[in-house]
Amino acid sequence: MKYPSEIRHTCGILHHLLRQAAAVSRESIAFDKVIDADVLRTDDRIRACFLDLVHARFGRRLDDEIRDHLGIVDCARRIQVLPQVESPLSRQVIRQGSPGCGRVLLFPGIHGSVAAFHRLAGIMPESMEVVGWDHLGLDERAGVPRKMEDIVAPISQAEIQNGLDLEAPVHVFGFCVGGVLGQAVLHQLAPRNGRLVLLDAHPAEAVALIPRWRRCLGIAKAWKVAMSGGAVERRLVRIGVCQLHALTRHRTRPIDADLTLFRSGAPLSFGPLTKEHWTPHARTVEETVLSDLGHTDLFRCGQEQRITEAFAAA
Numbered sequence: 001m002k003y004p005s006e007i008r009h010t011c012g013i014l015h016h017l018l019r020q021a022a023a024v025s026r027e028s029i030a031f032d033k034v035i036d037a038d039v040l041r042t043d044d045r046i047r048a049c050f051l052d053l054v055h056a057r058f059g060r061r062l063d064d065e066i067r068d069h070l071g072i073v074d075c076a077r078r079i080q081v082l083p084q085v086e087s088p089l090s091r092q093v094i095r096q097g098s099p100g101c102g103r104v105l106l107f108p109g110i111h112g113s114v115a116a117f118h119r120l121a122g123i124m125p126e127s128m129e130v131v132g133w134d135h136l137g138l139d140e141r142a143g144v145p146r147k148m149e150d151i152v153a154p155i156s157q158a159e160i161q162n163g164l165d166l167e168a169p170v171h172v173f174g175f176c177v178g179g180v181l182g183q184a185v186l187h188q189l190a191p192r193n194g195r196l197v198l199l200d201a202h203p204a205e206a207v208a209l210i211p212r213w214r215r216c217l218g219i220a221k222a223w224k225v226a227m228s229g230g231a232v233e234r235r236l237v238r239i240g241v242c243q244l245h246a247l248t249r250h251r252t253r254p255i256d257a258d259l260t261l262f263r264s265g266a267p268l269s270f271g272p273l274t275k276e277h278w279t280p281h282a283r284t285v286e287e288t289v290l291s292d293l294g295h296t297d298l299f300r301c302g303q304e305q306r307i308t309e310a311f312a313a314a
Helices: 005-025 037-042 044-058 064-069 072-081 114-122 148-161 177-189 204-208 212-226 231-248
Strands: 091-095 103-107 129-133 169-175 193-199 258-264 284-290
Touching: 005 037, 005 044, 005 072, 005 114, 005 212, 005 231, 037 044, 044 072, 072 231, 091 114, 103 114, 103 177, 114 129, 148 177, 148 231, 169 177, 177 193, 177 231, 204 231, 212 231
Parallel strands: 103 129, 103 169, 169 193, 193 258, 258 284
Antiparallel strands: 091 129
């Protein structure tokens, strides 16, 4: 579905939260029916779960009285003017695991949402805990991270504080820009048994190769559109811009872990991508090309099972 350009990032996150709410409330991780605004008006369980997820991610509580007019675009516009009442949550435990069996960390692409990984989490190795990290910086009471270390350090510290066992398996999945973040987190954690799985993710050095004029033009266009969208949309764009700036100054450090790279058949914004881009940065690199899939089709079309072997084999 195409959303208004001035609030498209907010709408995109809400879309994924709605699909997650549908999966959770129907107790079926594989729930893949088309979800639209009608389900919010007709299914009280999905609606209640959706509102809770929105509150957790944005720190804003949608008025329950707008039930008769509740849709993705309506919610996105209302969120722009609602006051923040709590700090938005970036860390989400998607599924509990068994003690000592390790943890999987999931990182979405730029402007993406961990909610898009809900089905993927459900078909991960059953014994492992699955944790998703939304992008930091949505809390208006704090600043937006401008350096990679300002993103990586809080995430790594939070995982340790939440009982991460570095002697147990630690698997990281990153989609697009989330791959750079995930690789940096895995480098800092340095677990005994680490594994990195990437989808359409370049090393940070690829971002720096994009001509400066092209980056500036894209950023200027994004800001111009977001200015009419509202406070939350502008914050989301600011997070993305700061991440891109951070990537241009980041140097990818090698990890003592195996890496599996999945490549869709779509042309990518950061240019060509092959296993050779990652070979200097991991112990071993395997590549699988999913030539029949577009950039987001793995999640949009329910094809997550095509990458789960990379985790099962680790």
